[in-house]
Amino acid sequence: MFRTIPFTALAFAVALTNAASAQDFKLTSTSLSEGQQLSLSLVFKGFGCEGGNRSPQLAWSGAPAGTKSFAVTAYDPDAPTGSGWWHWNVVNIPASIVSLQEGASGQEIMPKAAQELTNDYGAKGFGGACPPPGEVHRYVFTVHALSTERLDLPENSSNALAGYMIGANTLAKAHITAVYNR
Numbered sequence: 001m002f003r004t005i006p007f008t009a010l011a012f013a014v015a016l017t018n019a020a021s022a023q024d025f026k027l028t029s030t031s032l033s034e035g036q037q038l039s040l041s042l043v044f045k046g047f048g049c050e051g052g053n054r055s056p057q058l059a060w061s062g063a064p065a066g067t068k069s070f071a072v073t074a075y076d077p078d079a080p081t082g083s084g085w086w087h088w089n090v091v092n093i094p095a096s097i098v099s100l101q102e103g104a105s106g107q108e109i110m111p112k113a114a115q116e117l118t119n120d121y122g123a124k125g126f127g128g129a130c131p132p133p134g135e136v137h138r139y140v141f142t143v144h145a146l147s148t149e150r151l152d153l154p155e156n157s158s159n160a161l162a163g164y165m166i167g168a169n170t171l172a173k174a175h176i177t178a179v180y181n182r
Helices: 004-024 159-169
Strands: 026-028 058-061 069-076 085-094 137-146 170-180
Touching (some): 026 137, 026 170, 069 159, 085 159, 137 159
Antiparallel strands (some): 026 058, 069 085
């Protein structure tokens, strides 16, 4: 019994430390705000939508100790698919990078080591919001601090596999949830 108590106390202390550092991890953006409507620049061009289809500016700070890389995801949990809709999945962002410029997706300004996966529109990189008419959808932009320098994903990796690998290696995450309707 004495051996269990110190281990439990140690595990509790580690959990508190991780929770505190996770609370310090923040995501900010000049392109989108918590709970606010996305601008047309972040809306898809196609499927009946007429937006700019530009990826948002994102910046993060307070990553926990042990962070070796980052991943960025954009997900619509309200899409009428049964599994949501992946708008963006970027992995292998070096730990030295703490922001992405607006419009970075698919451009030379994206960090060289970063790997953009195919979104649910079937194209690599960012695919903007485009919910069915009349519906308000949430768009969850998340940065994940990862415990590994690289996720070894195939070039044609599914978003489900990427999500599994991201989740298995996440030390902390921060998000902004915006909305859009047309």
